[in-house]
Amino acid sequence: MNILEKIVQQKRHEVADRKVERTLTELKERPLYAAPRRSLAYTLALPGSTGIIAEFKRKSPSKGWIAHELASPRIAVPAYDQYGAAGISILTDAPFFGGNLSDLEESRTMVEAPLLRKDFTIDPYQLHEARAFGADVILLIAAILEPAQVRELAAEAKSLGLEVLLELHGDEELGHVCPEVDLVGINNRNLKTFSVDLDRSVQLAKALPAGKLKVAESGISSPEDLLFLKAHGFDGFLIGERFMKEADPGSAFAAFVGNIKKLSDEA
Numbered sequence: 001m002n003i004l005e006k007i008v009q010q011k012r013h014e015v016a017d018r019k020v021e022r023t024l025t026e027l028k029e030r031p032l033y034a035a036p037r038r039s040l041a042y043t044l045a046l047p048g049s050t051g052i053i054a055e056f057k058r059k060s061p062s063k064g065w066i067a068h069e070l071a072s073p074r075i076a077v078p079a080y081d082q083y084g085a086a087g088i089s090i091l092t093d094a095p096f097f098g099g100n101l102s103d104l105e106e107s108r109t110m111v112e113a114p115l116l117r118k119d120f121t122i123d124p125y126q127l128h129e130a131r132a133f134g135a136d137v138i139l140l141i142a143a144i145l146e147p148a149q150v151r152e153l154a155a156e157a158k159s160l161g162l163e164v165l166l167e168l169h170g171d172e173e174l175g176h177v178c179p180e181v182d183l184v185g186i187n188n189r190n191l192k193t194f195s196v197d198l199d200r201s202v203q204l205a206k207a208l209p210a211g212k213l214k215v216a217e218s219g220i221s222s223p224e225d226l227l228f229l230k231a232h233g234f235d236g237f238l239i240g241e242r243f244m245k246e247a248d249p250g251s252a253f254a255a256f257v258g259n260i261k262k263l264s265d266e267a
């Protein structure tokens, strides 16, 4: 079994347990469920947007622990917002990424930026969870869903006022793109083997339908990487490890944004 299959297997158990622990009715009664949503598509398209979707993640299957097990979103999220992140991605998967829904809810109290719930969505229940804990955007991963499931989950997310980021890795997944999807992400990291290749984004971007915002994901480690991807038509850049591996991820983010401005001014 590859890692992605393992994650999905575990996720099925987790979602089944959660549905018992916290019913849909209870989710809908949470105060954040009724709160208004923000749009990542909007902030990404604003003139002068950094395009960066900065991520809070403690660990990953490819790198192990990146930040401390007990690290609070406070070490990153407020600075991500303050220094111009177009959106903020919060990992909520516990077993493989060390995250949880409280991180998402806590982040919602700290910032106004659109929040992406980063998880392995396989069931509509998770969309209600995302809403109940303050997410604005949800992730759907083509590699673990049939095209019909993408369509159904995306339609339901939209009906809940959530935006949808669909993640692709290979051209065989292009058929998963449907009208309900707001943003298309291309993961430079192969989730089955962990190998990273920025050219993956560049190649696949050419085949994407016009009219969808394009997000390059994973393995972006320098301002040069970002500007390279931008020059190839990307609107968004999902970056995690580059910031989270530093003792102070917020300052690392601020410095990164400063360097992009400097490089762009020089060009």
Ligand SMILES: O=P(O)(O)OC[C@@H](O)[C@@H](O)c1c[nH]c2ccccc12
Binding pocket: 055, 057, 118, 119, 141, 167, 187, 217, 218, 219, 220, 238, 239, 240, 241, 242
């Ligand atoms: O830490 P990186 O290499 O900057 O990558 C961030 C993000 O793209 C990565 O965490 C990610 C992309 N797709 C995912 C799907 C599930 C979990 C995590 C991910």
